[in-house]
Amino acid sequence: MSIADTANNNPYEDDFPTQKAILGMDMPMRLDCGAELSNFSIAYETYGTLNADKSNAILVTHALTGDQFVAGVNPVTGKAGWWSIMVGPGKPIDTDRYFVICTNVLGGCMGTSGPAAVNPETNEPWGVDFPVITIGDMVRAQALLLDEMGIETLFSVVGGSMGGMQALEWAAAYPERVFSCVPIATAATHSAQNIAFYEVGRQAIMADPDWCDGHYLKAGKKPRSGVSVARMAAHITYMSEAALTQKFGRRLQDREKVTFGFEADFQIESYLRHQGNSFVERFDANSYLYVTRAMDYFDLATTHGSGRLADVFKGTEIRFCVVSFSSDWHYLPEESRVIVRGLTGAGANVSYVDVVSDKGHDAFLLEEPAFERVMRGFLEDAARKRGLIDE
Amino acid sequence: MNNAKAIRVDLQIIADMIEPGARVLDVGCSDGQLLEYLVKEKNVRGRGLEISPNGVNACVAKGLSVVQGDAEEDLGYYPDNGFDFVILSQTLQATHHPDQIVKDLLRLGKRAIVSFPNFGHWRVRSYLFFKGRMPVNESMPYQWYNSPNTHFCTIKDFIVMCDEMGVTIERSIALDADGQAHRIRTNLFFANLLGEQAVFLLRKD
Numbered sequence: 001m002s003i004a005d006t007a008n009n010n011p012y013e014d015d016f017p018t019q020k021a022i023l024g025m026d027m028p029m030r031l032d033c034g035a036e037l038s039n040f041s042i043a044y045e046t047y048g049t050l051n052a053d054k055s056n057a058i059l060v061t062h063a064l065t066g067d068q069f070v071a072g073v074n075p076v077t078g079k080a081g082w083w084s085i086m087v088g089p090g091k092p093i094d095t096d097r098y099f100v101i102c103t104n105v106l107g108g109c110m111g112t113s114g115p116a117a118v119n120p121e122t123n124e125p126w127g128v129d130f131p132v133i134t135i136g137d138m139v140r141a142q143a144l145l146l147d148e149m150g151i152e153t154l155f156s157v158v159g160g161s162m163g164g165m166q167a168l169e170w171a172a173a174y175p176e177r178v179f180s181c182v183p184i185a186t187a188a189t190h191s192a193q194n195i196a197f198y199e200v201g202r203q204a205i206m207a208d209p210d211w212c213d214g215h216y217l218k219a220g221k222k223p224r225s226g227v228s229v230a231r232m233a234a235h236i237t238y239m240s241e242a243a244l245t246q247k248f249g250r251r252l253q254d255r256e257k258v259t260f261g262f263e264a265d266f267q268i269e270s271y272l273r274h275q276g277n278s279f280v281e282r283f284d285a286n287s288y289l290y291v292t293r294a295m296d297y298f299d300l301a302t303t304h305g306s307g308r309l310a311d312v313f314k315g316t317e318i319r320f321c322v323v324s325f326s327s328d329w330h331y332l333p334e335e336s337r338v339i340v341r342g343l344t345g346a347g348a349n350v351s352y353v354d355v356v357s358d359k360g361h362d363a364f365l366l367e368e369p370a371f372e373r374v375m376r377g378f379l380e381d382a383a384r385k386r387g388l389i390d391e
Numbered sequence: 392m393n394n395a396k397a398i399r400v401d402l403q404i405i406a407d408m409i410e411p412g413a414r415v416l417d418v419g420c421s422d423g424q425l426l427e428y429l430v431k432e433k434n435v436r437g438r439g440l441e442i443s444p445n446g447v448n449a450c451v452a453k454g455l456s457v458v459q460g461d462a463e464e465d466l467g468y469y470p471d472n473g474f475d476f477v478i479l480s481q482t483l484q485a486t487h488h489p490d491q492i493v494k495d496l497l498r499l500g501k502r503a504i505v506s507f508p509n510f511g512h513w514r515v516r517s518y519l520f521f522k523g524r525m526p527v528n529e530s531m532p533y534q535w536y537n538s539p540n541t542h543f544c545t546i547k548d549f550i551v552m553c554d555e556m557g558v559t560i561e562r563s564i565a566l567d568a569d570g571q572a573h574r575i576r577t578n579l580f581f582a583n584l585l586g587e588q589a590v591f592l593l594r595k596d
Binding site: 310319321337340341344345346347349350351352353354355356370373374376377378380381382384 | 453455458465473
């Protein structure tokens, strides 16, 4: 393996420190689309200490716009890692006990190979010449990284939203390498509604003239307005109607009355514009296309079986804990129930909790004491079974 | 084991019917008291199904494998004969189709254990007889209009249903007001009069 700080070839990296592995050097990795990827990099972070028999590793998989900085301080933003509530010393995913790994997904833009990286063959940014990737490809790359690290089995794979898809994919593709699996606020397949939402975002990006047919990096441009609109549209689906009403209602932004124009009169407009604008700075437009596409293509039961989830997991010995949030309308609790029913039908060891919350899809990233108790309890029990805690 | 935590007497009767190491599904497992006991003291491979979020949270936080769901919707997704014992404790009276549930329990498990409050108990009968109103007491704390218990039955009713369904009753125990256990078979009339609760061990023929 060559884990090294390779040449900075990604305009979004700005020289922040992260660990990197170059994979596919001896043998290229075959992608679901048929293309092959060699000499690609996976950026990742680890927290805690790997024990002697390498049995305490937890892979945390991130969501659409997440990154490898799950805990501690994110060196790019200077803020706490995106799941500091859940991951850290003494937290439910306790880094005093577990060795936590988080990789930036294939197709991402935080140091892992993706459309913003340089194509070694042309020495120019890939842009839309980067092959289309799937959740399966992301997981395959993670498995290669674990091979390089000498980790045979994951104590657990834990992720929310798209991270949950990766967790499920792990359980389906590498059942012998996973001891427990926690898919959170996710689905076994992308619904028409979710494909629709992401298609709106992609169209916004591709309609931006600065997208330059996908080669804006070569042209020295950035499809700012497109990315911003894509983020705004998606962000709405992450919050519940109740949360929006509570947080913003119809309150006006720094003004007494409406202006009879198209300024951001309402606080919600101002909030969304801010979300969109700040997203442009940290996320690559093409990465957004690729990663959302990977989610659209996700259909676990079809990829790994005849279309029945119960068949995918038949005979599995993995311990599952499925979690949904009652007000999540991006990945509905009903979609988690579909996963649970499939697992139940397969005779799998599964727990399922629909956490009562008014925070919508984002609830999995926010403080939810009931969720934290469930996570802690499930992992501790699994750790006892795994011999990581004395019975 | 002498360091075993004490559990409710009706739960203990159920626990005593279960063989060590068995595969057990507790339908309506509440906060997991019985399931935890069975997993710890009898080393069963335990699973639970519970409708209330608080109950499920408590169970999973304890490390139990429990799914949040509605027995009447979700039992259908479990495979045939996946369990040695399927328990339905103090829940039958709250189901919409008790006969269908019992049938499902015996599809999923080789044996089913069903416990329920006995509506034939003398105090229930006298409450209705003298007061002329639906009984409200410690074990039936709801008013008729807000009760989740839509299908109360007597011990005799339950036996008749099992008979009609062709279900074999292997054991049946009535618990009186003092928590004393009585074999129902010995004297059905008295058991139906003095039993506050009943526990049945069932199998399909």
